[in-house]
Amino acid sequence: xxxxxxxxxxxxxxxxxxxxxxxxxxxxxxxxxxxxxxxxxxxxxxxxxxxxxxxxxxxxxxxxxxxxxxxxxxxxxxxxxxxxxxxxxxxxxxxxxxxxxxxxxxxxxxxxxxxxxxxxxxxxxxxxxxxxxxxxxxxxxxxxxxxxxxxxxxxxxxxxxxxxxxxxxxxxxxxxxxxxxxxxxxxxxxxxxxxxxxxxxxxxxxxxxxxxxxxxxxxxxxxxxxxxxxxxxxxxxxxxxxxxxxxxxxxxxxxxxxxxxxxxxxxxxxxxxxxxxxxxxxxxxxxxxxxxxxxxxxxxxxxxxxxxxxxxxxxxxxxxxxxxxxxxxxxxxxxxxxxxxx
Numbered sequence: 175x176x177x178x179x180x181x182x183x184x185x186x187x188x189x190x191x192x193x194x195x196x197x198x199x200x201x202x203x204x205x206x207x208x209x210x211x212x213x214x215x216x217x218x219x220x221x222x223x224x225x226x227x228x229x230x231x232x233x234x235x236x237x238x239x240x241x242x243x244x245x246x247x248x249x250x251x252x253x254x255x256x257x258x259x260x261x262x263x264x265x266x267x268x269x270x271x272x273x274x275x276x277x278x279x280x281x282x283x284x285x286x287x288x289x290x291x292x293x294x295x296x297x298x299x300x301x302x303x304x305x306x307x308x309x310x311x312x313x314x315x316x317x318x319x320x321x322x323x324x325x326x327x328x329x330x331x332x333x334x335x336x337x338x339x340x341x342x343x344x345x346x347x348x349x350x351x352x353x354x355x356x357x358x359x360x361x362x363x364x365x366x367x368x369x370x371x372x373x374x375x376x377x378x379x380x381x382x383x384x385x386x387x388x389x390x391x392x393x394x395x396x397x398x399x400x401x402x403x404x405x406x407x408x409x410x411x412x413x414x415x416x417x418x419x420x421x422x423x424x425x426x427x428x429x430x431x432x433x434x435x436x437x438x439x440x441x442x443x444x445x446x447x448x449x450x451x452x453x454x455x456x457x458x459x460x461x462x463x464x465x466x467x468x469x470x471x472x473x474x475x476x477x478x479x480x481x482x483x484x485x486x487x488x489x490x491x492x493x494x495x496x497x498x499x500x501x502x503x504x505x506x507x508x509x510x511x512x513x514x515x516x
Contacts, residue, residue: 204283210259212500217255221248223507228359230514243362246307253300254315258322260293265326314354318346336425343407348400356392394453405442432486447474462516469509
């Protein structure tokens, strides 16, 4: 999403033509690029948004102590995020030298050893910060790490197959993150209302709420993000045809063509926004349906307005529109919790 792509050129004949030139990039900026900032922002907003929805459905009310809970969940999720995107870059160095030459490994800003250390530390942080915060967060992070590993790492390497690649992406972003984080915050808020010191002992892992439920608002958001992330999953490969084809990574873009995938992505997003607008009017009783409808119709109109100007022969234009789709994704985790609170 933050990529700046060069104009399309003839496919390179050798990898030598893509030998990266090491530049004096500040280490912190290389790490920021390595973490794929758009995924970090998405993870951060999902943690905050799902906490706010759980808070809106809880009788416990807000207390300053809950910020520790949110921070703990955020650290665990960010660690998992960096592990997943970092592992993918470790396995895709040659491909990224064609598709995304600005990334730290492809550009030579990080060595493989350095990247391996970062990925290992991120994975350990994710595991440690989740295991002591309760079973729902531990399951959310653990399943996400497992799927992320299967997505990138041989011999499974599910990203080779367009169907399974899409399943991995929208399952984690759509179902596991939304349902797992909501259940985690819901259980924490219930335990807090009963004066449990949740972080006091490792045995807190075994503390479970007396009951838990998934309200219609969470199910609606989960379905929205599930379908929305499918659009992201298929769209992200449009500017990467050159490298994917050269290294035998089969994608929907290679199978169906740029225009077909671009159109499919637009109609999937249209379904998301119209569906949420209708759900807010007819099904979701505890949200501000007017606010929800106006914001979603406005986002839908803006998406179509921008999409009509995209030149599919211009990789920079495609990348910019992809960035815009991610911004719409971010916006949902602000708009929907606001509709619940209003």
